Amino acid sequence: MADFNIDSAFIPALHKPAALLPIAKHRESLLYVVETYPVTIVIGQTGSGKTTQIPQFLERAGWCSDGKIIGVTQPRRVAATTVALRVAEEVGCEVGKEVGYSIRFEDVTSAATRVKFMTDGLLIREALVDPLLSRYSVIMVDEAHERSTSTDILLGLLKKIRRKRPDLRLIISSATLQAEEFLSFFTQPTEETAPPGAGGEEKHETAKIVSLEGRTYPIDILHLESPAEHYVEKAVETVFDIHSQEGDGDILVFLTGREEIDHAVQEIAERAAQAGSRYGAIQPLPLYAGLSTEQQMYVFDKAPKGTRKVICSTNIAEASVTIDGIVYVVDCGFVKLRAYNPTTGIETLTAAPVSKASASQRAGRAGRTRPGKCFRLYTQQAFEALPEANPPELQRSNLGPVVLQLKALGIDNVVRFDFLSPPPAELMSKALELLYSLGALDDYAKLTRPLGFRMAELAVEPMMAKTLLSAPSFDCLGEMLTIAAMTSLGGSVWFHHDGEQKQMESSRRKFAAEEGDHLTLLNAYTAFVTTGRKEARFCRENNLNFKSMTRAVSIRSQLKRYLERFNIFVDESPASRQPAAEADQGRKAERIRRCLTSGYFAHAARMQADGTYRNVEGGTVLQAHPSSLMFNRKADWVIFHEVMETGEKTFIRDVTKIEKGWLLELAPGFYKVTDSRTS
């Protein structure tokens, strides 16, 4: 009995009893506010229990007694499912009964469901069918401070719906002090409701802020005395300072991207090897979304006894992934942000200083299980100068999908939609132009019938939606469904372990199509579902990401069902899948390339003598991304799925060869007369 250990003798409870959560003592006042005010803004730190407890309070207080239900939205799928599981456990029911969740491809609800967790994007789609969201008595929008595109649109919609449904209660939950912004948004009358002068009295009765204290441990925050020149080097140094001078506990290092992370991990491993066993072992691990699920799982494994885990991560560990046992956080002070340039139509991905909100969220990751420390690799003055929050996504995105969705929701005047933060006019007009050129909007900027309405209903971006809806006329619908599903995976199709890049390249060559990436993706998918029998083994043998391929199967069948609703049917009879003669295959490939051109004509480029591409305006130098089959291959005209500027270079991804004449033929409005300079 000498080695009796109290830690292994007791198993810690999975969850704290709800009554111990700080929120419990706010129950009465919270219910009073929800009863009295149409909109409640809840400020609650992580650990306050707001997400799990508030829906239960409401349900027990009778908010579902008239057959209506309580909806809780999350910006992420994992959050929607895990919170639902946890609340079901607390309530003591099976998930899908009284407590359920609904995300794309997974509806775990039933007639008995009274509390429903879901992604905010899904609730927007529900509004297409039920514009007043009449099933719900209360809608809680969680993590609203993240200001994702779908959260922002949802808030605008809910404000509009509330006017027609005074009985509807809204709860907006936010982790930071941005609550005032939500308050003024919901108390400000919209132009439609308020004649000038009215509405002042309403201001006091519409919305109210409620603050809940969190239950995290204290965190010491330390800043640098003078700025660091190279934050990656400084981060590595800081890791070793912690390792040699601080007590035990794992370290989480925030960096901006894959390159920095791989470098830091390698550096830490090398230095640890040099230092020998003076301070105990150290285990550096990378974490970013581009890793396979399997590689990501390592960060959750407990390090061997006496070994300190150091996780070098992107922003994924700021809110999406939570790792237990982190006591020290090292914050480099930067984050990669995406922005869309409406003049060039090109997205950029660049490192920018984090916001104060992000910095405190990062620090908070140190205090989840016991008191922690956060080392910021910037000065106190630099911190003070940081913006409160980053600009919301809606103000720096391609708004094509947003405009399409708003129009489908019956909001014709999208410019006057009540945005929490209106996007710049240039983004709006660029989106309208694109949708007009695709034929989704008419001369009066109204959604066309049937094309525009159908495009809005398909869950793919506008250019692909147009391509898909053109596919029957090119007799390649089955193939296009596959290509749409594969491109929407966003580059996670191919997969390789460290140092096996060569092997992956040769695997990919087996599926390679001379015409480019789209047909290569089609070949890979076809092989997966036929000879591969949708099995994981086939993926392992061919360096394909099994999870992604399985998802492609789901997306494809969902898109197929949509089209069937429009009375567009795909011939998938065995006869249609017979391998065709070579000449037929060539003709089929050409039909597919023409069809792609009918949707992606605005994404056309021509190769120059030096191997780079120029877009149609001629101003921008584009390069095939190294992950593209067209990297280092000759072409003339091409279309591409995506363009992104990172650092010095502007890359195009998913590239397919076309012929110049097709542009004029398939997009005569966009490419008017032959320009002698480009011919």
Add this chain to the structure above:
DNA sequence: CTCATCCAT
């Protein structure tokens, strides 16, 4: 010779 993070009956 390479890309932050999410989401959609």
